[in-house]
Amino acid sequence: MSQASITSAVGRAAAVHRSRVRERWQAARRRLGEIVVQLAEEPEIKTASWHLPASRRSPAVARRLTRLSLERWDMGGLSDTAELLVSELATNAVCHTRGPVRLTLTAQENLLRCEVEDTGHLLPQPGEADDFDESGRGLRILDLMACCWGATHTPAGKVMWFELSGDGDGDRAA
Template identity: 45%
Template sequence: MHHAQRPGHPEDALPHIPEDAIPYIAEGPPFVLGAPRRPSRIAGPWQLPGNPAACRRARVAVRGILADWDLEHHTHTAELLVSELVGNALLHAGGPLHLSVQHSHLLRCQVEDGSNRLPRLRSAAPDDEHGRGLELVHLMSRDWGVEYTARGKTVWFELD
C-alpha cells in the first residue's frame, strides 16, 4: 500500500498514481470524489536523464502538455516548480527519475525518484547557495507532498 504524506503532516493521504500509469495522455473519471464531472487527464510518466539536462526536458514536457490542455496560465509556475523538484532529485535522491502530470480540477505535477528519504523544507540563510527550492514549491503551490512508491518516492505539487 502506498501512503501520501506532506512532510510533517502524515494524516494528509492522497490518491496514488499507479506505477503502471499509461505513458501518454489518458482520459478517465475524476480522481477526486465529489469533483465536477470533468475528465481526468494524465501525461507521462516520462523518464528523465540522471544529469542536469533532466531539468530542461521536464520543463519542455510540462510546457508542451499544458499547451495541449489549454492550461498555459500555469506554464511559468509549473516549469519553475518542476525544475526545483527535478533538481532536488538529482542532487539528493538518485535512481531513475520520472515526471507525470495530471489534471482534473487541479493540476498535479510529480517527480518520482529512487530514494525513500523525505525532502526537507528549510529556510536558507541569505548567503546559502542551496535550500530555497522546496520553499518555492511550498509558497507557490496550492499544496505539495511526498508519496512513497515501491521504487522510492514521488514528490508532487498542485496548482489551482
C-alpha cells in the same frame, strides 16, 4: 515433414522474430535518448508521464515537457509556476538520488497535479538558507506557490507532488 520438425521450425522462427523486435525496440529507445513517453487521455482527465535519466539536463527537459503539455491542454496560464516547481523537484531528484526520475502531470478540469518520482528514500526537510546560499529554498517556494504539496514513500523511493489551481485567482487555491 514430421510434427516435431514443424514445431522446431516454428520455434526457431519465433525466436528470430523476438530477437529482431527486441533489437528494434532497443534501437528506438536509444534514439529517444531514454525518454519514454506515455500519454493516456480520458474525456475529463489528461495525463502525461515520462522517464528521465539521472542527468543534469533532466530538469530542463522536465520544464519543456511541462510547458508543452500545459499548452496542449489549454492550461498555459499555469506554465510559469508549474515549470518553476517541476524544475525544483526534478533538480532535487537528480542532485540527491542516483536513479532515473519519473515526471507525471495530471489535469482534471482546472486542477493540475505534478509528481516527480525518484529512487531516494529520504523525505525532504525544509532548510534554513542564508542570503548567499545557492540551495535550500525549494520547499519554501513550493509552499508559497502550490495549492498543496507533499511527499509519499514508494517501493522504489519516493514521490514529491504538488497541485496548482487554474481558477483565475492565481495559481494558489483560496
